[in-house]
Structure formats: C-alpha cells, structure tokens
Amino acid sequence: MKECNKTEKWPPEVKQTPSRFRRPLSKYKIIRNENCDNCGICVDVCPYGVHKFVGKKVQSPNEHYCIGFACQGTDHYCIDKCPQNALSLVQNPTMEALGDHRWPADLILGTWYQAEYGRPPAHLEYKIGDSGDGFDRLRFNFELDNQTPTSWEIDPEISTSIELNRRGDNRPQVTISVPWYGGGMSFGSISLTVMLARAKACAAWNTFTCTGEGGYPDELVPYKDYIITQIATGLFGVREETIKRARIVEFKYAQGAKPGLGGHLLGDKVTPAVARMRQSIPGMSLFSPFPFHSVYSVEDHKKHIDWVKEINPKALIAVKVSTPNDVDMVAIGSYYAGAHIIFLDGSYGGTGAAPDIAKKNIAMPIELAVPKVHRFLVEEGVRDKVVLMAGGGIRTAYDIAKIIALGADGVVTGTSELVALECTRCHNCESGKGCPRGIATTDPRLSAMVKLDWAAQRISNLFYSWYLQLIDILKRLGMKSVKELVGRTDCLVYIERYEKENEKK
Amino acid sequence: MGKYHIETKQVPPRFLPPGPYCVIAKEEGCLGCKYCVKKACPYGVYEKKGFDIKELRETSSYYCHHCLFCVESCPAGLISLMPNPEYQRLGDGYWTPEIITSLWRQAETGKIPVSGAGYGGPFVGEGFDEMWTDMSEIVRPTRDGIHGREYISTAVELGRKPLALEFDPDKKMVSQIPPFVEISLPVLLSLPSWGRWDRNVLFSLAKAAAKLNTLFIMPLKEFDSTFLSFIDHLMLSVETKEAIRSIPAQAQFIEIPLDLVSEIDVVRQGHSERIISVKVPFGPGVEKTCLDLVQNGVPIIHLFADEHGREMVELRPRFIKDAIQDVHFSLVEQGVRDQVTLLASGGIAMAEHMGKTIICGADAVVVGQALMVALECRLCKECEKGLPCPVEINAIDSEWGAQRIINLMGSWHSQLLEVMGAMGMRDVRRLRGELGRAIFYRDVIKESFANIKKVSGE
C-alpha cells in the first residue's frame, strides 16, 4: 500500500449517487388529488425538488426529497401554498415495514441519505437506533448540552488513521487512514459485484476489506493490497497461494451473529460458481464445522498462528472471535499466541444466514465486551502491544466513536455497508432468491441489479459522511487524533433505564 | 443408547396464518407498464395471493416478506404496506405475534428458523430476555453437533437417584436402584392451564409423546381404555383424592397435586415401580416445600408458574428463571439436589427458554401452551368465552396434530443442539445448573459500564 496514497486525492471525493429505484422510500407521503390543475406553484416553491414538471403535467412527487412536517410554517411549505389545496402530507405508513429495533426506518433512510450525498442528513436520524440500550443509551458529554450546528468540513490537523502492528516484531507496519475496515462477507453469502464494490471503496479510503469464508476470488487480485484473506473453520478456498498473497490474514474463530456455530450457506445459494470456488457440491448446503478442529485449546491456537506466520513471514495476524463470558481470557490468550489484531464480533452483528436462536441469545453485545477486554489488557500491561478492533452492530459514526471511547482501537463494518447499497434489513438473505436488492444473493439475475461503480461510490459516500462526523466529534472533545479517544469513557454518559417496574425488582 | 433422531415432515397449516403486513396495491393511477413490478416479486406474492373465504380478505399478507422491492420499483408508487390487524391480535405481550408465527413455521417444517441479517430485536428485555447463553472458543472448543454431525445427547432421567452406588469386592452392584425412566429430550408435553381440549387434541399429544419418547401429562379424568396403547408415555395427573382409586393398574407415572402428597403411599401401594411427580406452584417458601418433599422420598417435583412465567403471587412475582435458581441452589446447599428430578413449566414459549430454564437449574421443562400454538391456536381465548374457535382446533385429525407437535419438538431439539454445541457441551444433563454457561445482563452491564457517568432516564 503506497504510503503516499493519502496525498493523491484524499479523502476520495463525493459524487451524488441516487437510489436505483424509481420511487425510493420516504418518511412522508404527499397525496395530490384530482383538483390539481398543474399550476406549478408547488414546483417553484419547493427548494428540495419534490415537485417537477413532466411536459405540461406535474409528475407524482419525489417524496424521498421531502423534509416533511419540518417544512410546516416555512414560506416554502407546498401544502399551504397550493391554491386548490390538492396536496396533503401524511406520515408514510409503509415505514412500519422498514427496518427493526436495531436499524429503525429513520436510521436506514438517514444512512441512504449519507450514501447519496456523503454528509449527514438534516431531518433524518443518523446517530442512534431504537434498541433501547447499549449504544442507544450512551451519549457523548457534548450531546447533552445543545450543540452548536456543525458545518461538516474536513480538518487536516485531526488524524483518523491507526497502525495495525503494535507488537514491535519484525513484521511490516500497516497503517489505515480511517479507524475501520470491512468485515468478512464471503463470496456466496453476498454477490461478487458487492465484494468488488467493497474492495474498491476500501482501496480508495486506504483501508481493508475481508474476503470472508468463501475463498479468495481471482477478480479481487487487483485490490490485493487492500484485502484481508480469511481462514475459517471450513478452510474453504484456503491455499498457501491465497495466504501468501494477503497482507493481513484473519482467523475466523466465530461470528458475532452465530457464535460457536460455523458458516451457514444454504443449498440454493450454493450455485455452481460458489461450489467451484469452494470445491464443494453445487446445491448442497455448507455447514462449515463449528470449531477449528485443529484448535481445541489456546496452545493449539498458538500453533495455528505460527503455521500461518511460517507460510507468510510478512503478514499480520488478525483473530476474529465473538464475545463469550471469558472473552478477556480469549483476548489475552490470542495476544500470547502471537496475534497482532484481536477483532471482537458482538452478538448483534450481521450475517447472511444464522439460526434465530443464536442471533438473539448466544454471547454478549459488543458494547459490553469491549470495556471488559480493554480493562483486562490494560491490567495485564499489554494493551498498547495489540490492536483491539470491535464489530457486530456498528451502524453509525457515533457508534464508531462510542466503541472507541469504550476501549477499542477501531471498528469493523459490515451491515452498514450493505444498508448503504439500499438493504432494507428485511431478514431474507438466507435463501437464494432472498435478497430482492441483489446484494446478498448469488442468483445471477438478481445480482445484476447492483452495478460496481454505483455500489462503490455509495459506500465511499457513506465513509465520507462518517469521516466528517468523526472529525467533528474529535474537535468537540478537543482531541487531535482518534488514538486519543481510545478508552476515554469519561467523555461518555449513560442514560439510566427509567425503572418503571422498580418496585417489581 | 444409540443416536436419537426425530423424523420431521412438512405439514402445512389448515388455516392460512396472517402475515405481519398487508400489501395494498392501488389500481387508480396505474401506468399499465409492460413489465409490471408485480411480476418480478421474488416471492410471487401477486401470483399466489387469493381470496380467503374464511377471513373475507386477501391472502397477500402471508406470502409477502416485506422486502419493499415492489414498493420502490413501481413508477407510480401505487403499492404500500400496512401493519395487519389480524397479525397484531395474535397472542399477548409475552406470547408476541413474532413468537407465535415462528412456532407455526417450526410446526410446519420441523426446521430450525434461520434468517438473514443480524438480530433486529431490542438490546435486552425482561424475563428470559435478560439472560444470554455463553459459547466456547479457543480456550475450549465448541461441539460440532449440528444435524447430528458429532452426537450431543439430550436424554434425561426422571426419578430418584442415589448419591452413590455400592459394589461388592468383585465389582457386582449391591445397591438397589429406585426406578427411573429415560426420556430422549428434556421436554414433557402437557395441556395449558386454560381451555377445553377434546379427544383429537389429547390423541395428538399422546401420539407425539410416544414418537418423541417422552411423557404426556394427561388429566386422569380424560383417560379411558382407548389411550391404553400409549400408557408407558402417559403421566396421569390426579386432581382429587377419590380419583386415586380409578388410576389404571398399568399406569407407571402419576402426578399428584401438592395437597394430596399425604396420599403418596396409597398411590404407590402395590406398584413399587411407579414414579410419582408432585405438582408444586412457584411461590414464597417453595424452597422449603421442595426440601421436605425430597427428604421424604418424592422422586419428581413439577414446579409451575403462570403462562407468562411469573409466580402466582401479587407483590413482586419472581420470574421462572430466578425462582428455579433459588430452588435449585437451596437443594444443592442441603446436599440433596441430585436425588430429585425438578421439572419447570410456565412461560416456555421458545426453544431458548427450554435451554435457559435448564441452565438455571431445572432437569427438564414441561410445555403446554406452545403445543397448542403448534396446532394453530392463536391464543385468542375465544373458547374461554364460549365462542367458536377460529381454527376449529377440536376438529383436527390426530395424525396431523401429532406430526405438527413432533415437527415443533424436532425444531426445538435441533436448536438445543445448536446452543449446546456452541457451548461445547455434549450432554444436556451436565447443562443443569451450569451458570458458568450463562451471561446475565444486569451483572455484565454493571461491570462493563462501571466507570461511566450515569444520567437519569427520560
């Protein structure tokens, strides 16, 4: 990775990339009844381009540009301005069918906005979700007192880069310009186009993305300096060739959404192309084994890391683990075994397919695991010798800043990148034709819905918006670099749950 | 001892279940496109939907997976989704529509509910949702038990067990072992505490219990000779003192209420191999009651809470997971826990509840209401008000009913294998009371957010 990449065009510029659909979802519905006479007043009044002329008639409104009731009382509120009062505004009922507690409709629309414009929206949610605890009850101090409005510009003094090799061994230093890299999504759980788009965006931002369990498609080779190859329990597509090619090798011991369970790729997603990459049987579900069957204890783990270090003397080793009770023991065990990066994947992380019982019940969310591990590594005196990355349920720039304040060095993204490509969190990715957005599917017809450049730009725009917000947060906290924020729980505040049934305790 | 396997078969529902959202496709303003988006729906909602004679409504809600593809692609924006009221009427605050729909899916397919994307629910909830289960990695491995790849035993013994055995010098066993029975999965079937269920439902449960190799706790008053062929899978539940006389000779398992515990010898008279279970409500002082029962030789104690898993007591009712812990640990403290089998029931609505109750100290659980949901019951409780049942549950065919319950238990069994596999456990009996494999939200958040300033709530 050329160090000077930073100066070329940094940060990668934003290009407005609207939705692929004719009528993108919106929070509001504008109804135009028959007595509209196409007078066009609404067209001139609305500064957001909601109403447009098509020939002589005013076409049906682009509702997704409308800022809704916030416009009431202003001089450009089309509903009042319409002489025939043919227009009426209403909350869009379909919003109830979009998203869930973790990713509420408002946050999804806010993320789509950021993916389109590369900056945070004014009238949509972009900071928290509706999960009721964890990130959604944590605030930065400055959020409590009314913040001065932000102007969202870049400040070159504030650095957001982090080094990934702090062991001080004779392996090369790897620096990424933003404190996040893309998590493992295998070829098979998502389409090849989406994989390439993630790689392209991460290359532009001088960070990494991970191949996931399904092997290392050759189409990714052009981005090989920005690719983390993953060795998972099934050892699919793992060859010395792919290990030698990568600068970071990640051992996937577990995935946050289904901790302790191997990969689930159901039969109809195992197309001939996927089967060829994994050298398995088309149409046959792939339940990769649960543990690494060659690693049943921490000294086996040490052997396993030494093996990859022997194959590729230049690569850094990342260990992806989930968040059990003894996550601090696992982390310290991994450090002693020689890992450079410990990646904790929280239980509310994303997945292509996972048993519902596992997603909800096994292991703990990332917000609770990171402080535990950070504190333990500090007590052990090795915190500054290892990189602690946190993933699983990171949705917004504020989540990134909060988890770093709780003790992580950086973040691993996953679902948020797919939401940037207009995923609606409809939870149908596990079956072959499941993803009607063409993202988490290997069905040739459906995956054609995603174009490479469109997708790469969407993800890059989202990263740009995060970059702006991160700089703004650091500035408000009076910090010069994201490294200063690590472990600074003093900047955080937790909003207590109002114990209505505290007498029931 | 060979490998236990549950034969599941696709059994579609008799009534089309309501889906969460209704698809409303306006006709006014339709541009009549050549390639209408309705044809491109990956789930074929618009081909499959029809008119439901019973509900007098469209059936699109069942097939729609709210992927919103059509909503966004229709150029004229004619399609929108509205939450389906029939869906929101299902069940109640504890037995949510999502739980009921998931139980229907499992009863239909027998498969583990698998879905894409991360967990979308709230960060934490009440009762069972305040507790997560642990997993193993690196320091110790998981158990590769999915679909029986590496065997995980879910068998449990019901009955009294000696603390230790006695052998003579040439290794022959001299101690007398009290009778115990092995059931192949840690679940007993029963009827819910409410509703009137007639023979088809009872036969479904009896057949399922036999196929699953577990027990169906059946009211004695409903028993007659037609059920004799299932006798060694039935635990007859006695309600009154007089009824004891009418217990059939072949019955091996009897359940008696707490107030009839003095009659235990009468029940056991002449049938030393009979195994008696005493039904005890969760409540204040239940620990003392259980200790006395164990001390005078009761082999099985069935502790029950209400359908929401709460103690039947006004002030601060404990939830089943906390109450069973108190009973379990008080018996451990007295050194007698391993002699008795503890069953727990009340509020067991999902597979994870079964696992968590066992972790908190129960040897096995008893499910009732969940089985009725498997038979398509919508918990509308109309039958309680004398109104006709919307799904005519008493008209089901008992083969159909039995397979539905077998499918549900098959799915629960597979999910238990997933959870135990993730922990690296190979035998469900070792899971009992293993709090090391549980994560409690209150403890963890106290420790993790210890040094973060707290601000009072909204």
Next chain:
Amino acid sequence: MKRSELIKKLVYARRKLVPSYPLARKLATEEEGGCGVVGFICNIPIGGKHIFYPSIQMHNRGNGKGGGIAAVGLSAETLGVSQEILDNDYLYQIALLDPGVQGQLESEFIEPFFNIDKAQRVETVGDYRDVGLEVRPPDVMQYFVRVKPGVLEEFISENHLEGIDPRRAEDEFVYQNSFKLNQKYYSSLGEKKAFVLSRGRNMCIFKIVGYAEQVVQYYQLENFKAHVWIAHQRYPTKGKVWHPAGAHPFAGLDEALVHNGDFANYFSVAQYLRQHNVFPLFLTDTEVAILLFDLLNRTYGYPLEYIIEAIAPTTELDFDFLPPEKQHIYRALHASHIHGSPDGPWFFIIARNEFYQKYYQLIGITDTAMLRPQVFALYDGGEVQVGLIASEKQAIDATLRSLSEEDKRFCPVADKYWNARGGSHTDGGTFIFTLKKGDAQRLVCTDKFGKEVRVPLNQRPWEVNIPEFQETSLLKQLKKQIEHSLPLDVFRQFVSEIPGLGYEEFYNICSGLAQMATEDDVTKEWVIEFLTLLNDRYYDTGEKKRSWLLWIVSENLKRILGGVVPIGSEEISRYKYIDWQNRKDLRPPRPGEEILVINAWDFPPEGDECDARLICEAYFKGWRRFIAYNYRGQRFCGCGLGPKTNGVRIDVYGSSGDYLGSGLDGLEVYVHGNAQDQVGQILNAGKIVIFGDVGQTFLYGAKGGEAYVLGNAAGRPLINAVGCPRVVINGTALDYLAESFMAGDPLKGGGFCILNGITFDERGRLKELPTPYPGSNLFSLASGGAIYVRDPHRKLVEEQLNGGVFTNLTEADWELILPYLEENERLFGIRVDELLTVDGEKRRPEDVYRKVKAVRLKVLAGQGIPE
C-alpha cells in the same frame, strides 16, 4: 460397619469443615487455557533429570507462567528416612509463600496433631535467577508425620467413625487437616501465605511460576530417584501469576493429577462436589478433577474401572457394544454421577501410590470426544520396563533418549506407541501402568477393562556393546551387490537373513555399509535407500526387538547424513549438509549439487528461525530435494513453499512435529516414522507418505493430492475435505473419519479414502485388525466423496453412518482404486493380492471391499424453510 453407613458418616464428617462457604452462584474461576503434560513409570527408580528434557520439548505448549512435577515411589535414603517411615508416614509438603508464617503454621496445624518423624527444608539452588526464573519459588518444608493416637481416637469418636479401619480414619484426618490449613493460609486470608503442596505417602509435588524443568533445577531433583514422574507446562490466560498455587499437579491423598484441557461445566461439577461436602479452594479444573477422583476412590471405594466410567461415561454405539450386565452397571453410574463428569476437552495423567494394595500406578484418562492429543508408549526390556504418556510423541522420544543416555538397557525407541479411544468399548479411553511393590517389581500395562497391552514375549533386549568392526562374509556379499542390483531387491533377500543374525552382527552390517556410504555419492544414495527400507518396512526380527533394530538403523543413518560435506565447503558433492551452526552459509545449489541435508536438532520448534523456514529459503534459492533428519518436535516441515512446487521432494527422519506438510501444492513429503497432529491440512496437490501412524485432523480441509499412511490415523481424518484428495490408510482411525467430506463423485474425478484396517504381527506378517473401523461416526454429514473399506467380514453397521450408505464395489470402483493400492504396495510392500486374501484364500474385490457413498441428505439438500 456397612459400607453405605461409613460413607454417610465420612461425608457428614466434612459438613462442619466450611459452614460459611459462600455458595456464590457464579464463582470466578482461574482460567486454565491449554498445556503440555508428560508422565512415565519405571520398574527401577529414575532420577528427576529425565523429566527435564520432555518438559523442555513442550515449552511451546506453555508460556512459562506455571510448571510443576510430581514423583511417586521415592527413595528413602535421599530423603534421609527409613523405608518404614517413607512407606507409612504422610509426607506433608508445604509451600511457604511467606517464610515468616512457618512457626505459627507449625504450632497451629502440625505440632498439636502429629508425631513428626522428620522435618526438613528442601534445598534449592542459591539464586533462583540462575535457572532463569523471574519469580522466586516458595520455600518447601517436608514433614514425615503420623497422627498422634490420642488425637486420632478423639477424631474417630467425635465423628462416630467407630467401625472404620483406623488407617482410613487417619487418612480422613490428614485430608481435613490440610484443608483447614489451606483455607486459613491460602484462600480466606486474601493475601496468600502458604499452601499444602502434597500430603500423601511416598509421593511429593513441586510447582513454581516458570517451566516444569526449572522445578527440577531449582529444587535440585536431578538425582532424586522415584518410580513415577509426571510434569506439566501451563499456559494460563489468567492475569498476573505470582504464586504457583494454581499450577498443576494437584494432590488427592496418595495421588497427584496433571490435566491438559478445560472444563465446559466447571460450576455444575462444583455443585456436584458441594452436595458431597467437598469444597474446591484453588478454583481450577485440575483441583476439581482430583477431588472428584478422591471422592469416588477413597470415600466411595469404587474400583478404578467404575471411577473412570463415572468421569468419562461410555456413550453412543460404544455403549451398545458393551456386554449387557456391564451396560446395567454403567447406566446406573451415569444416572448418579453424570453431573460430576466433566464436559469439554480434558486429559488426566494420574501418578498414584495405592498404599493399601501396595502398588504404584500411572494412569492416562482421555475425554470421550477425543479433543486432546495423547500418546501412550511402552518399552519392556526384561530387566528394565518403562511406560510413558504425553501430549506429544516427541516428548516421549525425548524421555527415552535421556533415559538411554544414562542407562544403556533403555532403548531410545519404544516397543509400542498408541492412542486411546475416549469413551470406547474397545479400550475405554484409559491405559494404566501398574508396578507391584515388593520383589517381582514387574510393570503391567492394562486398559480400562483390564485387557493387558503386551509386548512380544519371545524378544529379548540388547545390552548395547558396540562390537569392533569385522568384514563378515554377509557384509562382503552385500557390498558386491551394490554396483549391479537395486536396494529393494537386496533388501528382499537380506530380510530372510535377519532372524538369524544377532544384534552385534546386525549392527556390524549397518555400520559397515554406513562406512562405505561416506566414501562416494553413488554408494551413499544406495545405502541411504537400503537403510531407509530397514527403517520403514515391517519384517520378521526373530528374537531381536524391532525397537533396537530401528535404533541401530537410525544411528547409522545419522552417521551417514552427519558425514555429508557442509554447504560452506568447496568440495564437490551431490549432497550438501546444513545445520543450526552453519545455517547462514545457505546458497543456491551449484551444478552437480542436488540434495540438501538438514540436521534439524538445534532449530527452534517454530518462528522465523525454524528449519521449515530454512527449507523455504533453500527452495527459493533453487534447491529441489531435501533430507531433513534428527527432528525432535520441530513443526511446519514442508509448509510455506508456495504454489506449484511439483518436482520437490523432502525426506523426513526422526520425530517430526505438528502441521507437517500442511498446504502442499505439488511437492512430495516422505515421513520415515510416525507423524504427529494436523498433518497435510489444506493439501492442494502433491503427495504425503507416512511410514507409521499419523495424529489428529489428518488432511483437514484437503483439496487434492495423494496420501499414504502405513499405520493408523487418530481422530477426524479428512474432516471437511473437498475437491479430489485420494488417500490410503492401511490401519484404521479413532473416530469421525471423513466428517463433512465433500469431494464430489470419485468416479468423475472426485476424492476418496481407502481404509484397509490391517496391521502387522511381531513376525512382520499382515494381520487384520479386530474391526476395520471401531468408531461410532463414519462419513458423518458428508455430501461427496466415498470410502472404500476393506471389510470382508461385514463388521461395519448402518448405525455408524450419518449421511452415507453402504453399496457394493462396482467394476469401475475397482479400476479407480487399484492403481492406488498398487502404489501402496510399491511404498509399503503390502501386496494387493495379500489384501484380497481372506482366511487364506484369494477373493474377488467386491467380496472384500465395501463402498460408503454420499446420499442426498434432506437436511443438506435444498433451501431454508420452504414457502
């Protein structure tokens, strides 16, 4: 007093020990992490220095934060006591973390209750840093004591133990006394002042914060003699460790236990013990394990077989194969003790002095899911006998090497190496070495069911006296044949001579040939191949032990290879020698230089300086053929050469380490001996040939290539293998063979595994194993590939399959696998028609071999939940 009465009283007697013990529902535990364990038992007393080398060998299984050793069957005069005192007194060994408390501790717990026959401090080296320790080990006090008669009566009457054998009551008193001592000076005080290391008869335990071998150095145990030694290297993940209390071994009464593994159900086992009034104080899995063993052994008096069954219950198909009355007893054991049996990976080595039945024992018990590596070995040289158990075979070899250097009667190669099959009906996952005290001092090795593990009786050992060299006629004849005939043909004739030869003649021939080999390259190649055949093949050795012959051959091979021209010298030679000292001289091969000979001895087991990296650099510099010898556990040989390495060949001698040949993409590796775990993972192309057994997860995730194994494979061979690997295993496998195998259709280019289920008798002749595959899981959840198993007597049953189906061999199948059986014959000398011979007469292939092929599993086929 009836046994059950006694038990009740004993259990009740402990009730008052700790009334205030807080039954916290969730105790914080000392996290174990993994480790390395080793142990050996010998019929003659052996010095502590012999536990030294195996412990060093397993450094990389620990991180220097905890090590410990235990010795049983000590020598009276080194301890300065009479034999009578050593046999009968309790050796109270106490570690004083804070030396100041010694006086108070003695006055409180020792003097009032015990007659002290001898009290002494264990001498140590002057400064702990000289042996490389960071933390000063505790001072250790030894007290030879017996309970005062008055105190004993009072104890018996107080606890109504009137009917008990007084010696048993005394045991109970010592147990309770040391518990109170630990509780007062260790667990309850917060800061730790002192704790009891061991309290048994004729046994002692030492442990420190450091490596196990540093215990031997610090406490100067090099010449301290004992019959049984066990050692443990710890890899604790639990924070700052400044005191060794958490390290292994842990003491029961007369037994010490080391453990490699981690319980998944620590709390429910602790609750089980709690109900029997047994309270763990050190909160580690090992302590709970020994308390469990002590409870079942001393309190309940179970026979050893039932203790093992209670801890490691027999399950699945293995249970069904047990005889009915054993099933009845085992079923009752499970019902009563399942909550006390640990789940997850564990492997116990127990060293014990059975005081009442007068024998020493070394016991190895493995968990029922084969999750821990374990190797057993036995050498029986008539006068000297040694039984060994370890996590890795190379640790066993290191012990034997160290023993044979001191006493020539020990052979550096064991007679037998084998693995235990956890929870099985065949060996019960346990092997026990028992040494009866008294005159006949004979070591007997049995499995859990009492079946003895025998070494061929008619063979007698060699009192190694190297003869001066004589040019015998047989040697001359051999030398003549070198010019015009192939080593293999000469070997075939020479094999018929071997039974007649004595050790000295055999040694003489080998050293003669070795001498010639040093002269020129052509002879060298011939002799190396000839000696390698003697090392790899099975043949009739007459009265001689195969182990000694193997040692002679390997010593002479080492002589030849050691004599090769070093790479630094200008001399022209086809072979070039490199080792740790001259590793910097590595350079590309000059014309005429072909084979790089690597002496792996001094290389570290892993890391950037290991020999495997050297082979990679040599390959990148142009070397294509390697002979790597003198291995002692170094890992990753053959890894890292990268893609497309066809034409490269590596020959490996000595005890190679784990991950050998993992990732090959064209090159060929020949292992002349047994291989360890994780061999041939993700094999993409090329060939692996193992002239012996192979360890766990052989060919895990393999994609292609060929593999031939002369002996057995351990657990989970070919797990998750895809593409087209083609494998011949001549022995059998522990269990889970070809789990999740996905190697397409073998007849259309897919992969398969041939399982022959054969072994060799002591006369070197082919012999069928009792069953080709004893495990309960074969081809579990596989969706592709096939297994061709030689099962003429139809021993395999449907219940063993979970995803496959038995079909008969077709013509096309036989055509497919025949070439591989022929290659197998070429490599190992196992003739194909010999394989087809059953009970003396040759059969058609379809009557001998059966095929297991994949069936379209409902659970794998198709999508998620249908609409």
Next chain:
Amino acid sequence: MKKVTVYFCKNLGYSQRDILDAFNLPSEVSINLVGMSCSCEITAGLLLKTYEVGMDLIFVLACPEEECVSGEGSKRIKRRIEYTKEILNELGLEKVRLEAFHVPKNSLGALKEIGDKIKQSMEEVESIFYG
C-alpha cells in the same frame, strides 16, 4: 337470514366487542366483522368476491376523511363504492346493499347511529328480497 359483513378500519380504534355492542343486531343475523389495516384495502374486486361468497349486505366503516393514516383510504372509499355499485348494476344485482360510512374516532354514539342505519337498510333489503 341475512349475511352481513362489516369491514372496519382498525385505526378507528374500536374493538370488535365495541362494534358488536353498538350495533346490537338481532341474534339471527350472521355478522362478519373484518378488521382492515386501512379502508384503501377495500377494492371493487374484494367486494365482488365477498358477494360471490354469498354475503347480502356489506358495510364499510372508514376513518374521517382528514384522519386517514394512509392519506388515501378515506378519500377514495366513496369513489370505489360507487364504482362497485355501477358494476353491480350492470350485473343486475342492484338490490344488494353496499354502504360506506365515515365514522368519527372514539365516539360510541356515532357508532350506534350507524348501527341504526344498518338495521334500517336491512329492513329495506328485507322488504325487497323477502318482502
């Protein structure tokens, strides 16, 4: 015996019990109460199918025009009812009763009035059909 179907929009906030009590139709009338997510779920197709199944009278209780959650249902229901009636007339079934009411939210009184109107139109149909 007449078969009556009443489609009501759930956003009105009335439970099935409220409506049954407010209407208190004579017991021999078999009434089907169907909760709809919004009155815009009611299309001509749906109404015709309901008649096909043998319903005699269909009534629709929709939200007031301005308070419709989906913004369109209440506005369009009138138009759709007329359109359906035209079709019924062409089919010669004009005798069949089809009526839509805009019901104010949470006012049981208004509900009672509509109940009377329904009873009144039932008598009309009674006289036409079975007169």
